[in-house]
Amino acid sequence: MKLAGKRIVLGLTGGIACYKAAELARGLVKAGASVQVVMTEAARQFITPVTLQALSGRPVFTDQWDSRISNNMAHIDLTRDADAVLIAPCSADFMRKLVHGAADDLLSTLCLARPATVPLLVAPAMNVEMWENPATRRNADQLRSDGITLLGPVAGEQACGETGLGRMMEPESLLEELQAFFQPKLLRGSRVLVTAGPTFEPIDPVRGITNLSSGKMGYAIARAARSAGAEVTLVSGPTALAAPNGVRMLPVTTAREMHAAVMSEIAAQQVFIAVAAVADWRVSEASSQKIKKQDGSPPALAFEQNPDILAEVAALPAPPYCVGFAAESEHLLEHGAAKRRRKNIPLLVGNIGHQTFGKDDNELVLFDDTGHYPLPRAGKDMLADRLVAEIAQRIRT
Numbered sequence: 001m002k003l004a005g006k007r008i009v010l011g012l013t014g015g016i017a018c019y020k021a022a023e024l025a026r027g028l029v030k031a032g033a034s035v036q037v038v039m040t041e042a043a044r045q046f047i048t049p050v051t052l053q054a055l056s057g058r059p060v061f062t063d064q065w066d067s068r069i070s071n072n073m074a075h076i077d078l079t080r081d082a083d084a085v086l087i088a089p090c091s092a093d094f095m096r097k098l099v100h101g102a103a104d105d106l107l108s109t110l111c112l113a114r115p116a117t118v119p120l121l122v123a124p125a126m127n128v129e130m131w132e133n134p135a136t137r138r139n140a141d142q143l144r145s146d147g148i149t150l151l152g153p154v155a156g157e158q159a160c161g162e163t164g165l166g167r168m169m170e171p172e173s174l175l176e177e178l179q180a181f182f183q184p185k186l187l188r189g190s191r192v193l194v195t196a197g198p199t200f201e202p203i204d205p206v207r208g209i210t211n212l213s214s215g216k217m218g219y220a221i222a223r224a225a226r227s228a229g230a231e232v233t234l235v236s237g238p239t240a241l242a243a244p245n246g247v248r249m250l251p252v253t254t255a256r257e258m259h260a261a262v263m264s265e266i267a268a269q270q271v272f273i274a275v276a277a278v279a280d281w282r283v284s285e286a287s288s289q290k291i292k293k294q295d296g297s298p299p300a301l302a303f304e305q306n307p308d309i310l311a312e313v314a315a316l317p318a319p320p321y322c323v324g325f326a327a328e329s330e331h332l333l334e335h336g337a338a339k340r341r342r343k344n345i346p347l348l349v350g351n352i353g354h355q356t357f358g359k360d361d362n363e364l365v366l367f368d369d370t371g372h373y374p375l376p377r378a379g380k381d382m383l384a385d386r387l388v389a390e391i392a393q394r395i396r397t
């Protein structure tokens with residue numbers, strides 16, 4: 001896990017989103033981070049230190065004059081070995097305090113006194129009007145220009161009953177953001193286009209042809225590329241997965257839609273990673289009405305070939321760096337090497353199709369013009385990071 005061993009100071013300020021911070025603390029601990037919670041007086045109106053202590057496994061600090069720190073320097077000691085300070089939720093008032101360098105409680109003093117090398121991330125949470133207010137807008141701009149990372153807020157229904165921007169990011173998204181924050185920016189400045197998931201080729205309005213691809217590997221690669229600093233567009237067939245944070249999504253259904261989406265984006269891309277399991281054929285003429293069952297005579301379906309998106313991109317006059325995937329059921333080494341040459345691409349990633357579809361882990365083999373290299377079985381997120389590092393190394397040389 002990317003957060004394993006990270007030391008995070010988690011600051012809570014006053015807001016109903018404090019209940020989500022409990023889950024965030026739990027998620028951080030589960031990811032292997034050590035979490036030191038610090039709460040403001042207002043945060044304690046929403047959730048008790050006992051809850052956060054139980055979830056973080058450490059005593060919670062709330063008071064500047066806490067006698068547990070013998071030199072009375074909690075504001076110094078708590079950040080000296082921290083990897084990051086995360087304020088979640090961060091109230092409008094606490095944003096103001098950060099902007100002005102206030103030091104009138106433990107959390108604000110700690111933020112002011114933290115070493116410049118310890119990054120500060122804040123997840124604002126407030127009513128939509130408070131967030132839209134010019135004063136808050138100014139404060140948000142000032143925090144960004146002071147090098148503080150703002151995570152969210154996101155739009156949606158608010159606890160006050162109003163709707164709009166101001167909700168704190170969900171704990172899972174904050175964890176994803178924090179992981180991305182710590183990743184080396186190997187693809188900074190690159191634009192990366194990823195295809196993922198299956199395609200669905202209709203037979204009639206209620207039936208179609210698809211495959212068992214879950215999209216997990218492609219989504220993991222999109223996430224990893226974004227965490228590595230790339231600007232990522234994800235063209236996705238139908239999947240049950242949540243869109244990765246910070247990735248531009250282009251949802252499609254059929255292979256032809258995927259082809260059109262890729263072709264309209266491709267000119268601006270430096271890297272194209274074709275992970276999607278694209279249907280090789282489509283039904284020539286899908287029926288506009290549901291085909292009725294006729295006893296003893298199944299419908300005769302005629303098929304035609306779908307465009308080979310990857311091969312077409314690789315054949316462009318100035319193609320991006322192209323990475324293909326091959327899901328084989330046998331003879332992976334021969335088929336993989338042959339497929340890379342046939343598609344005329346610099347890098348092909350092979351796996352055993354029926355062993356990976358829908359699973360959370362995978363085992364890959366990379367094929368390039370110097371040979372083949374196994375990436376041993378690991379979680380798809382871990383493999384995606386490895387693959388992104390391999391791609392970054394190859395496009396740099």
Ligand code: C5P
Nearest residue numbers: 274275276278306307308309310324325
């Ligand atoms: O030829 P095959 O389907 O085995 O090749 C797999 C690779 O080609 C994958 O990277 C897949 O995303 C891509 N592909 C494509 N368009 C197709 C078929 C496959 O981009 N019509």
